[in-house]
């Protein structure tokens with residue numbers, strides 16, 4: 373960071389190699405580096421908001437697009453050189469961060485991440501798993517409608533013909549946080565995984581960001597003045613140090629598809645035990661349904 377602050381906007385020489393880009397300023401080498409921290413999930417948990425908010429920190433360089441390296445075979449087999457080439461340019465001392473929510477539930481991801489760097493810091497942003505499931509369904513419904521396709525109502529996917537919960541429903545599987553976290557804890561110590569409360573991040577982002585800064589070993593640079601509540605969006609938006617303002621796009625905060633009260637009650641009852649197991653694993657509780 374000292375290096376970061378001391379660098380004037382100097383002349384930049386860019387050299388692009390086969391897969392990676394290196395830029396040399398007067399004082400430091402700007403290059404693409406492997407991530408020192410990864411936001412591994414959960415899908416629809418607030419991973420984009422967390423990444424964008426962390427990018428307010430001058431010591432952080434973020435990969436804008438989801439990389440899907442550790443969860444997709446066709447990417448993983450391209451090797452670490454390819455992965456590094458997806459990363460942003462960063463200065464020495466800056467922390468590179470990427471987010472791919474698909475990592476969390478991918479069985480092969482924890483071992484692969486560890487093989488890359490056993491010291492990498494992991495961020496897991498969670499939210500009420502019932503609400504997450506509805507958000508997940510809403511996204512799939514939206515994408516199908518965009519392609520002119522029909523999709524079954526949520527109750528049809530969530531409940532069996534006899535009215536009981538269908539534990540095989542994919543979006544429900546993704547909400548069984550303890551199952552996925554269990555695999556990560558086989559490969560990484562608990563202290564290396566920081567859990568962010570996604571519901572709290574929506575209500576009041578600053579305290580969650582302070583905790584994330586501390587976990588990442590970053591000096592405190594993100595301030596309450598970096599956020600403002602946008603009443604049109606119904607969410608906090610960002611006020612970067614460099615000026616301007618930025619809200620997340622319309623794919624975040626879509627009106628959720630309906631779920632009948634009876635089905636929601638069954639879902640909440642079903643999730644009670646998995647949630648308890650997750651709370652035990654992370655050593656804290658959340659006010660979920």
Ligand SMILES: Nc1ncnc2c1ncn2[C@@H]1O[C@H](COP(=O)(O)OS(=O)(=O)O)[C@@H](OP(=O)(O)O)[C@H]1O
Nearest residue numbers: 415416417418419420421507607608620624625626
């Ligand atoms: N500040 C701010 N602005 C907009 N949206 C915010 C913000 N903070 C958190 N969120 C919540 O992020 C939810 C989407 O989560 P993800 O970004 O992880 O989704 S994805 O998995 O990448 O598709 C999204 O969920 P839905 O409301 O269900 O769409 C938002 O509630």
